[in-house]
Amino acid sequence: MPMPDTEPQAVDSPITASAIFIVMTLTPGDDHASTVRDWCGDVAAFVRSVGKRVPSGYLSCVCGFGSHAWDTLFGAPRPAQLHPFREIRAGERVAVATPGDILLHIRASHMDLCFELATQMLERLGDAVTVVDEVHGFRNFDMRSMIGFVDGTENPQGREATKFTIIGDEDATFAGGSYVLVQKYLHDMKGWNALPVETQENIIGRRKLSDIELASDVKPSNSHSSLTTLDENGEEMKILRDNMPFGRVGDKEFGTYFIGYARSPAPIEQMLENMFIGRPPGNYDRLLDFSRAVTGGLFFVPSADLLEALVEPGAQAAAASAPQPDAPAAANGDGSLNIGSLKEQRHHA
Numbered sequence: 001m002p003m004p005d006t007e008p009q010a011v012d013s014p015i016t017a018s019a020i021f022i023v024m025t026l027t028p029g030d031d032h033a034s035t036v037r038d039w040c041g042d043v044a045a046f047v048r049s050v051g052k053r054v055p056s057g058y059l060s061c062v063c064g065f066g067s068h069a070w071d072t073l074f075g076a077p078r079p080a081q082l083h084p085f086r087e088i089r090a091g092e093r094v095a096v097a098t099p100g101d102i103l104l105h106i107r108a109s110h111m112d113l114c115f116e117l118a119t120q121m122l123e124r125l126g127d128a129v130t131v132v133d134e135v136h137g138f139r140n141f142d143m144r145s146m147i148g149f150v151d152g153t154e155n156p157q158g159r160e161a162t163k164f165t166i167i168g169d170e171d172a173t174f175a176g177g178s179y180v181l182v183q184k185y186l187h188d189m190k191g192w193n194a195l196p197v198e199t200q201e202n203i204i205g206r207r208k209l210s211d212i213e214l215a216s217d218v219k220p221s222n223s224h225s226s227l228t229t230l231d232e233n234g235e236e237m238k239i240l241r242d243n244m245p246f247g248r249v250g251d252k253e254f255g256t257y258f259i260g261y262a263r264s265p266a267p268i269e270q271m272l273e274n275m276f277i278g279r280p281p282g283n284y285d286r287l288l289d290f291s292r293a294v295t296g297g298l299f300f301v302p303s304a305d306l307l308e309a310l311v312e313p314g315a316q317a318a319a320a321s322a323p324q325p326d327a328p329a330a331a332n333g334d335g336s337l338n339i340g341s342l343k344e345q346r347h348h349a
Contacts (some may be wrong), residue, residue, distance in 0.1 A: 007300055009307065017110070021113065021182065040063070057108045066102070103299045137244025151256075153211055177301070178301040180298075186294055213225060
């Protein structure tokens, strides 16, 4: 569980009717890196300023950083399990790894709020970043994915959501943070819609209309539901999905933006291995015969407190190493963030 004095970002916020997903890469250069670090301290203020205009709009934003970006912007220490997205390849089935340094997951009940927040935040970042992927998602009827099945039925709720998504004392320096993995899938809707509903249900592992899970004695072992269910010591390991449909009808583009949060990337990566390679190998997710991943990225989501503190590293190191009353001067010659000291200092300021 997170430390009592650590506030997570809006990871566990309720699913909304609209969302914008933005993946960016960093522009090389110290000045650009400084711009991004300064921007980190203003993210919460942007959300407050835009959200205050429509208090009932449930506006939120989650900001995450890729492995390369963390090293470039912040250095040591680094989140214990942060690493580049690991491509998974099994024949024609590929979970691709694509460039991405910063992720923005913006949610609201109305797209105008999402759009305004994205506009203001990217204007502040300017040339310091390049947008490499932008997806505008929408709620599809009663929480149904593009392929017509209800999505996210088994999402953890309340305290259980915190348990499975928020880092605790296993990585105390980064308590209150989370990991998020994203993939953009494109669907062969013509091929999918040509399947009988019963065949679709066997591929997903649920009834299409009622959303009731198929009985264990009839649900295929290669169904999507079977392969994405993980057990550890008799307990089901869950992730929090906030997937959104997206598309462009004129271009015949129909897709699902997968976004999964967890306190460790391990369960999400295991689910992907089960889907693409199979459990056992070869017994893969038949949904991949109709769905193709075209992006893939893994990001660390710092706590809200830490995100606000991730400003100029030199300033942080100086603040953290400044002599405290009745305490010896702290030495810090390695250029690290001194995050632990900084967090303690901020909370007692």
